[in-house]
Amino acid sequence: MESETKPTFSKSTGLPRKRFYRARAHSNPLSDSHFPIPISPSHLDFSLHFPKFFGANNEEVSKKAEFADIGCGFGGLLISLATLFPDTLMIGMELRDKVTEYVKERILALRKSSSGGQYEKVSVVRTNSMKYIPNYFEKGQLSKMFFLFPDPHFKEKNHRRRVISVDLLDEYAYVLRAGGIIYTITDVEELGEWMRSCLEKHPMFESLTQDELDSDPVVELLCSATEEGQKVARNGGQTFRAVFRRIAYVS
Amino acid sequence: MEEPQIEEQNKLIDVAPALISVHPSQKSIAVTVGSDLRVFNLIDNSPVTLVDESNESFHKDSVRAIRYSASGKLFVSTGDDKLVKIWSAESWRCLNTICSEKRVTAVAISHDDSYVCYADKFGVVWVVELGGIKGVSLLSHYCSIITSLEFSPDGRYILSADRDFKIRVTVFPEEPLQGAHEIQSFCLGHTEFVTCIAFVSSPELTQSYLMSGSGDSTVRLWDITSGSLLDTCEVSTVAGHLESNETEQTQVTVTDLCAIPDSSLAAVAIQSFQGILLLSCDLSAHTLSITKVIQIPGESFIPTSISVSTSTLWMVSGASSGSNQPGYSRVRVISCIESEKSSILEDEQIPGGAKLLEKLQGKASIEESVMIAASEAVRTAMSSLLMKKQYSEEKREFRKRSRNDKKTIN
Numbered sequence: 001m002e003s004e005t006k007p008t009f010s011k012s013t014g015l016p017r018k019r020f021y022r023a024r025a026h027s028n029p030l031s032d033s034h035f036p037i038p039i040s041p042s043h044l045d046f047s048l049h050f051p052k053f054f055g056a057n058n059e060e061v062s063k064k065a066e067f068a069d070i071g072c073g074f075g076g077l078l079i080s081l082a083t084l085f086p087d088t089l090m091i092g093m094e095l096r097d098k099v100t101e102y103v104k105e106r107i108l109a110l111r112k113s114s115s116g117g118q119y120e121k122v123s124v125v126r127t128n129s130m131k132y133i134p135n136y137f138e139k140g141q142l143s144k145m146f147f148l149f150p151d152p153h154f155k156e157k158n159h160r161r162r163v164i165s166v167d168l169l170d171e172y173a174y175v176l177r178a179g180g181i182i183y184t185i186t187d188v189e190e191l192g193e194w195m196r197s198c199l200e201k202h203p204m205f206e207s208l209t210q211d212e213l214d215s216d217p218v219v220e221l222l223c224s225a226t227e228e229g230q231k232v233a234r235n236g237g238q239t240f241r242a243v244f245r246r247i248a249y250v251s
Numbered sequence: 252m253e254e255p256q257i258e259e260q261n262k263l264i265d266v267a268p269a270l271i272s273v274h275p276s277q278k279s280i281a282v283t284v285g286s287d288l289r290v291f292n293l294i295d296n297s298p299v300t301l302v303d304e305s306n307e308s309f310h311k312d313s314v315r316a317i318r319y320s321a322s323g324k325l326f327v328s329t330g331d332d333k334l335v336k337i338w339s340a341e342s343w344r345c346l347n348t349i350c351s352e353k354r355v356t357a358v359a360i361s362h363d364d365s366y367v368c369y370a371d372k373f374g375v376v377w378v379v380e381l382g383g384i385k386g387v388s389l390l391s392h393y394c395s396i397i398t399s400l401e402f403s404p405d406g407r408y409i410l411s412a413d414r415d416f417k418i419r420v421t422v423f424p425e426e427p428l429q430g431a432h433e434i435q436s437f438c439l440g441h442t443e444f445v446t447c448i449a450f451v452s453s454p455e456l457t458q459s460y461l462m463s464g465s466g467d468s469t470v471r472l473w474d475i476t477s478g479s480l481l482d483t484c485e486v487s488t489v490a491g492h493l494e495s496n497e498t499e500q501t502q503v504t505v506t507d508l509c510a511i512p513d514s515s516l517a518a519v520a521i522q523s524f525q526g527i528l529l530l531s532c533d534l535s536a537h538t539l540s541i542t543k544v545i546q547i548p549g550e551s552f553i554p555t556s557i558s559v560s561t562s563t564l565w566m567v568s569g570a571s572s573g574s575n576q577p578g579y580s581r582v583r584v585i586s587c588i589e590s591e592k593s594s595i596l597e598d599e600q601i602p603g604g605a606k607l608l609e610k611l612q613g614k615a616s617i618e619e620s621v622m623i624a625a626s627e628a629v630r631t632a633m634s635s636l637l638m639k640k641q642y643s644e645e646k647r648e649f650r651k652r653s654r655n656d657k658k659t660i661n
Binding site for chain 1: 375391436
């Protein structure tokens with residue numbers, strides 16, 4: 001009864017083992033969901049995600065999630081960001097069931113093993129961010145949004161499934177505050193051009209200058225912090241970044 | 252041309268409810284049944300002959316949305332044949348026919364008559380200039396059927412409601428052809444597909460508020476600037492009340508709603524209710540409540556579409572039959588809808604009288620059995636289109652079985 005023999009966890013680190021959370025690399029963003037969606041951002045139960053900060057007694061919710069990692073995969077970026085920004089609440093969003101489970105377990109295990117409480121502010125939710133972003137975040141709530149190595153959907157007929165498009169950027173601009181930053185990176189050149197072009201076309205985003213990129217400590221995490229990014233580096237591949245700032249509408 | 256088997260399956264979804272729209276100053280009135288567009292001139296009490304230079308039969312498939320512009324100068328009709336037809340509401344000539352790539356589900360005209368916006372089944376809202384040939388993308392609800400499009404009364408915003416419970420309020424820009432990218436707010440709160448939206452305001456207050464009807468049995472009141480939900484009005488109790496066999500509260504769909512001009516009232520049609528609800532909006536207290544229930548006696552008349560002009564409420568109940576037989580439509584009228592003395596008019600009393608009914612209904616009287624069968628068909632068609640299919644866990648696993656790309660563990 002007592003023994004913590006969860007077969008899917010490593011006995012030495014206490015962390016979940018990826019091989020028991022295998023999933024396909026792709027998930028269909030067009031199919032209707034059968035996971036619960038909050039009706040509106042005020043219906044999101046923060047006490048479930050960040051139990052140390054929000055008690056069940058309907059306490060005043062003063063802090064809100066500021067960073068969102070869209071398609072967070074196995075959670076590598078979130079874990080690194082939590083160290084860099086210990087006071088910021090952040091949420092990862094992932095469509096695949098098993099992968100979300102892995103990230104949940106990983107966060108819980110890290111919370112248990114770390115003393116500084118730095119992982120209390122990280123959480124993950126299983127959802128389709130292409131359809132439900134406004135259900136999770138209020139207008140101007142986020143200061144950073146991440147789209148790391150999104151699915152390229154190579155075929156032209158599948159381009160409409162890409163997570164970055166001029167239409168979806170309307171919604172991302174809505175949840176990002178003015179001055180908030182959107183970070184994108186890919187190892188597929190055509191997708192990199194596509195994402196940059198969508199951001200350039202959109203009237204509510206402007207590119208960061210090279211100086212601004214150099215002085216932002218988050219930028220180098222884009223390549224190094226995730227499993228996908230590490231794989232690309234191992235294979236000596238090139239990456240294509242587009243980092244833009246949300247600005248007031250310019251007609 | 253189509254396989255008979257596919258046609259059988261499509262028959263269910265193809266049943267289209269009859270629609271009605273009356274000119275803002277009641278100069279004319281239009282009804283559609285399936286692909287048939289029928290217009291009656293209320294000024295000289297005569298049926299209107301539509302003039303379309305491009306082809307004889309106007310729409311080739313079910314019409315899904317019609318409306319007059321706020322000025323009353325234009326009329327637009329569109330639907331499953333992927334054509335958006337813009338008519339002059341004075342000469343009834345077709346001014347322009349726009350081809351859409353997908354079936355069109357909703358349409359709106361800007362208040363200055365310069366732009367027509369139309370939305371398709373895949374969630375894209377298109378905009379076209381009055382003299383334009385092709386629409387350009389204005390905004391998009393990712394993969395969600397758009398059920399209703401409206402401009403705010405001051406013309407600043409365009410609102411789009413979808414099947415995924417959302418209403419998006421977007422700033423309508425100076426240059427709409429460049430796209431509408433600035434989202435003002437989302438009105439989130441409905442727990443089922445949103446079917447209809449309309450603005451209500453009173454002559455004293457300059458501010459207007461949004462009302463929305465949904466498949467979740469409620470009509471809600473919103474402040475569109477902030478997207479906040481002001482009040483929710485449950486309407487399922489009314490429908491349940493009058494059906495003697497219903498003991499449990501089932502969800503009913505709000506079919507249509509329209510605001511009554513110069514009042515803070517709105518008329519609401521509900522899927523299983525033979526009549527109309529009148530809702531009153533208290534604009535200072537921000538509340539919404541049922542103020543009157545008007546039952547239509549004598550026949551099973553369930554409105555599929557309603558439209559109001561000054562204080563006369565026009566209602567139609569009907570549907571296309573989905574096969575080669577023509578559909579039917581039955582028109583009823585309630586006069587002085589906003590006053591205590593509102594009355595359901597008999598056929599002889601309605602403006603246009605027997606001539607109007609002959610034109611809009613196709614014939615002077617309709618059989619009861621036809622009406623009952625059709626209202627059931629409309630109800631099934633709407634829920635199969637808009638309700639998300641809920642599969643049980645076993646059914647989902649069964650459907651996944653045909654996938655051939657799963658890795659096995661160990």
